[in-house]
Amino acid sequence: MESAEDKLIANFFRPLATHPGALSLTDDAAFFTPPDGHDLILTTDAIVGGIHVLADELPDMIARKALRVNLSDLAAKGAKPAVFLMSIALPRNLGEGWLSSFCRGLKEDSEAYHCQLAGGDTDRVPGPLMVTIFALGTLPRGSMVKRHGAQPGDHILVTGTIGDAALGLQLRRAPGLAERWKIDASERDHLLSRYRLPQPRVAFAETIRTYASAAIDVSDGFAGDLSKLLRVSGVTAQVALEAVPLSDAARKALAADHTLRETIYGGGDDYEIILTVPPARLESVLAVGKLAHVAIRDVGRVSKGHQPPRFLDSSGTAVTFSHSSFSHF
Amino acid sequence: MESAEDKLIANFFRPLATHPGALSLTDDAAFFTPPDGHDLILTTDAIVGGIHVLADELPDMIARKALRVNLSDLAAKGAKPAVFLMSIALPRNLGEGWLSSFCRGLKEDSEAYHCQLAGGDTDRVPGPLMVTIFALGTLPRGSMVKRHGAQPGDHILVTGTIGDAALGLQLRRAPGLAERWKIDASERDHLLSRYRLPQPRVAFAETIRTYASAAIDVSDGFAGDLSKLLRVSGVTAQVALEAVPLSDAARKALAADHTLRETIYGGGDDYEIILTVPPARLESVLAVGKLAHVAIRDVGRVSKGHQPPRFLDSSGTAVTFSHSSFSHF
Structure with missing residues (x-):
């Protein structure tokens, strides 16, 4: 039956x-x-x-x-x-x-x-x-953290590291890249596993709810997702790419091949969180992160304006990402 | 961007x-x-x-x-x-x-x-x-009507008519069947539209919640879905197929081709509701149905026992359905 x-x-x-x-x-x-x-x-x-x-x-x-x-x-x-x-x-x-x-x-x-x-x-x-x-x-009730909500002056924080998953996908498709990127076996495994298995920041949710003015999970790429958050919040920002947290593996790969900047900051599948936090709450968030062993990096400040955010390289030159929001579509 | x-x-x-x-x-x-x-x-x-x-x-x-x-x-x-x-x-x-x-x-x-x-x-x-x-x-809170809950003695009610959608699908695939089934253009359109566009019994939900001891929507076929409801309720039933409501179109098709019994009672996509109702509430449900212009038919009674339900034809002979539960799987 x-x-x-x-x-x-x-x-x-x-x-x-x-x-x-x-x-x-x-x-x-x-x-x-x-x-x-x-x-x-x-x-x-x-x-x-x-x-x-x-x-x-x-x-x-x-x-x-x-x-x-x-x-x-x-x-x-x-x-x-x-x-x-x-x-x-x-x-x-x-x-x-x-x-x-x-x-x-x-x-x-x-x-x-x-x-x-x-x-x-x-x-x-x-x-x-x-x-x-x-x-x-x-x-x-009423405590959802939205993408909308970032205020001028807020700090822009990022959990974990950015770009690993997009590099991991490239490695999965072309294993020979590990050599070109001068990364060792454990660094290669780190990148691959970051692509294959996201580590959602579930344990950090209460902190986000308590302190963040706005937040977004980084699934379509750091540059694109930050842009989305700022756009719906009606604000802009300037971000020094050097401040964006990278793993040792990603840092080595980028040093070996500068064109990977696009992959790292514009790629997707990070499943980290970008959150904005008012200055008065910054120390608290960082302290909670430390206690919870969640790496949190302050990458810039929200400012007034409706233009897209500016991403600056180490020389202070503005960088644009051709695929600023990664899309499977 | x-x-x-x-x-x-x-x-x-x-x-x-x-x-x-x-x-x-x-x-x-x-x-x-x-x-x-x-x-x-x-x-x-x-x-x-x-x-x-x-x-x-x-x-x-x-x-x-x-x-x-x-x-x-x-x-x-x-x-x-x-x-x-x-x-x-x-x-x-x-x-x-x-x-x-x-x-x-x-x-x-x-x-x-x-x-x-x-x-x-x-x-x-x-x-x-x-x-x-x-x-x-x-x-x-706590008022969900489950499949589990039918009691011996409960009446088995069915909304609307059964089998139209499964016949409509056959017609869509082989338009020539309309002639063989001796149905006219409006009857053919009725069957086709019953397949293409379900009419969910949303307006009847409150009545179901108020009066039913158990209910299931008929998506995988009348015989199979009734069997599921009875099985999880730990009861059985005897159903006279003649009591199961058919549209004029389905009745004509069945008269022209008796092998359609399988399609009508065993086919799917009816999106009608089978509900069981204690005897004391039967008149109320039928009265509400009348007011709401929802056709409701009493097709049998729930009885003790764990065996599958028996479906009887007009001569009182038990009918088995080879695909008693239609599955797209």
Whole structure:
């Protein structure tokens, strides 16, 4: 009596659906009881095989990345993850071994980030793999940190390091670049893993919510995403590229090949956070970051004006990025 | 500075995002303030071109169907639509004309059903069109109508008519069948439109919530979906197929070709509701249905037992459905 889809749900996805509102995935929909006095934060991001992940990526890594890019959006808004729904379009050649690995990765991350599967939809398709996740987070009513909100005088802060993932993607496609970039094996692995597996700043969400005037997660490239935040806030900024935090690996690569500037500052998939913070709160944010072992760098100040931000190189020359916002589109 | 995706969002999707929490689609995520004392009902369903809709279907019809199949899930659970997010994977050959028509259909339905676009994600893909909608509804806390909950003695009610959409799909593929089924042009159009454009029972949601012990929307076929509801409720039933409501068109087609029984009772895409109702509430539901001009038919009674339901034909013979649950999988 059970269809192939029912069996697949029972065998692979039901073990992940431990939230009571998921009703063990035996219903048309899930329920979620929001905490009193809280807003919900809603986001969706899809991962397409061959576009957002390489076509031969390991299934558990695909699952983790699909969930994590959504958790990154929630973190940037200051929200705590709650539940997610997943719609998965499976090419017909992906069998039980693939699904088993995919679900293992998804379960581990779902547990690690306290975000449970509440429902979903499954289809077999002739096209590429597509994993669409819809994540729901919560925060005290009215406390969402928006892209809109940066004020002249605010400091522009960046978590972690920028550019690693875009370099990692280049390395994945052309492993020989490691030699040209004069990076060692561990630096190469660092860049590759930054591309393959985002580290969403979930643990930093409460700090963002407490201190930031505006924030955005860096998914489409540092220069483009900062530009978006400033534009919707109706302000501008001047940023010294030297102040933007780079890993040792990225720094070496850039020293070996100056044309990588475009990739590093304009590429995507960083899943770090750009946040703006009023001067009076700067010390507090930096102190919290230190306690939480989150590297935070002050890269510039917001100023009045509607023009795009200016990015200056070490000689003070303005740099423009031809693809200032990376797009898979 | 704006990417192709940004432009597409601004030109086509932003006009639909009138909910304040959508932040005009200029942010990483949307916010939603749930009404006090309410639960959220969460569902997702994807529409794949060539699978759930014919590859050459009109874009506005695809948009409407994508939203409506999700609204049908909310209605079956007794929830009122609130907002939706949409992830759309666009084949590269679909241009602005297509998108314009798609968004027109989506906007009209979004307004008609009071369910606004709150966010989304857009990608260009080499594969088929895929429209994944995540819909969020609300209802008073703890009042979700589940599949689980049918009790022995409950009446099994069905809204509208069953089988039209599955017949409509056959007609779409083989227009010559209309003659064989001895149906006239208006009956043919009725079946075709039932396939192309579901009529989700949104207006009936409050009645379901008030009176039903359990409910399911009929998306995978009447026989299969009723079986699912009974199975998770731990009960069984006996259903006289003659009692199941058919349209004039379906009745004629079945009279002309008895093998269509499988298609009618086992096919999918009805988007009607099966609900179970305790005897004491039966008259009230039927009265409300009458007032609301929703046809409701009593097709059988729930009974004790864990075996699958028995479907009886007019001679009292048990009928089995080889594909008792239709699956696109």
